[in-house]
Amino acid sequence: MEKLLSIISREIGDAFEACGYERELGRVTVSNRPDLCEYQCNGAMAGAKKYHKAPFMIADEVAEKLQSSKVVKDVASVKPGFLNFNLDNEYLASYINQMKTSKKHGIELSAPEKIVIDYGGPNVAKPLHVGHLRSAIIGESVKRILRYAGNEVIGDAHLGDWGLQMGLIITELKERKPDLVYFDHEYTGEYPEEAPFTISELEEIYPCASGKAKVDEEFAKRAHDATVMLQNKDRGYTAIWNHILKVSIEDLQKNYSKLDVHFDLWKKESDAQPYIPDMVQMLKDKGLAYISNGALVVDVAKPEDTKEVPPCIILKSDGASLYQTTDLATIVEREKLFKPNRIIYVVDKRQEMHFTQVFRVSRLAELVPEDTKLQFLGFGTMNGKDGKPFKTRQGGVMRLEHLIRDINDAVYDKIMASRDEDEETARENAKIIGLSAIKYGDLSNQASKDYVFDVDRFTSFEGNTGPYILYTIVRIKSILKKFGQEIPTAITVPDGVAQKALMLDMTRFADVFAQASAEYAPHKLCAYIYDLANDFNRFYHETKILAEEDQDKKKGYIALISYCKDILETCIELLGFAAPEKM
Structure with a gap:
């Protein structure tokens, strides 16, 4: 379905062309x-x-030509040469009804792509902490947005399960439980x-x-030796390693599930190890x-670099691989599988140099085809009210489950202070609303920027917060329930300023979604639904929806707010949370 702004631009372009000017x-x-x-066009200024x-002469001609338009009305030429106009109410109603019956609210689906998103990165044997929050929340939303756009998207947790940390755990376990059968090499x-x-x-051992x-x-030294033995596939150490993976992944899945974050793949650094020898040899051969x-x-530096880009280290002097090596081998694995x-990495923006090096080696070595996009989506720091990275009251890194x-x-x-709910219902609703507070609080900020995690503000039921968005959806649900009949399908011509403002905002969904998808920008969806919620609440306060005596008007109102709810619920699903039935 064509975007409304494109339709209006075509209508105005036709008028310019009919007057002998460029339609652009x-x-x-x-x-x-x-x-x-509601809309404006400055084309006469550009064409003068x-x-x-004189630009006002061009604008006067075009305005006259638009008087018979069925798309726009109230067209005015304003000196020195602006065109101001509103959308025709009947056209708006017909457009939004078409949008309502179209697939996915009328978004334009481009050719589907296969996309891998790397947005996990936790280390096994360690609990998730607040440092993992942004990658999980942003990556999950970007995955959902790109899927909604029609792409095949594969989310990969990309676990850290290799290297010295494994040797450390095995060595400490051996000291504590030397009689375990895993340490009997016979x-x-x-x-x-x-x-x-x-x-x-396990979380205490590491x-x-x-x-x-x-x-x-x-x-x-013993930990280093244990690491070498594991990497050389010692039978007992490999069995312990498999236990570490199983126990850790089960716990990680439980905690990610609390965030409604789900991965398609639980790939690990170790999965990339078999690809390293051939890749290293290929880099030498080339x-x-x-x-x-x-x-x-x-060497990956380029003449146009404005800051130093050091050589990418592939193997250390002792032959050991590094994160760069593993990430390059993972690209080889992803290309093969x-x-x-596109491969998108949702990681801390402080890792930008690392991925600059990895991407450049990938291009030089042709690890992926030339048209495969390797993209770094760096996010800022989650800070406390003091402006420093978020920590516990004791100054330590907070576990994610505690947050x-x-x-x-x-x-x-x-909930309990202001509403009469039983404890069980309040607890269940608190989980749903709490998730909206966490996710919206994060996603409403541009990903690349640092932000302050303010529990009091994020959990407020008023203002630009997740709970406010949910409260708006629940308010609509309550009205629809009180209506008590089958929901009408036809949205009628607006008869008031607040109603038209709400309808105009609803038509913006496709435009906003296109921007959020193209720019990996969930914050644009957040800004949109905040505007939409405000427009609905303004309409609600200015309109007697259920008390309206004109039944056709009432049905039109109900159809409108029901569709508004659908759009809001689509958006929060893309952001990664849902609304309760009541609040």
């Missing part, structure tokens, strides 16, 4: 003075020089199906081992990789 001059924008008009005419039987530790023990390695050289200070590196048109708990408790307290 008819580009229309939403008015920056809504008190004067080319046609050697054992040839089957290993137990159950892990010899719980997730709580920081303990890490701390030991910093002060105990002998322990650090003359891209060379030895520098003992390390194998690839999926042949994606979710605190938000849910804050919402629960507000």
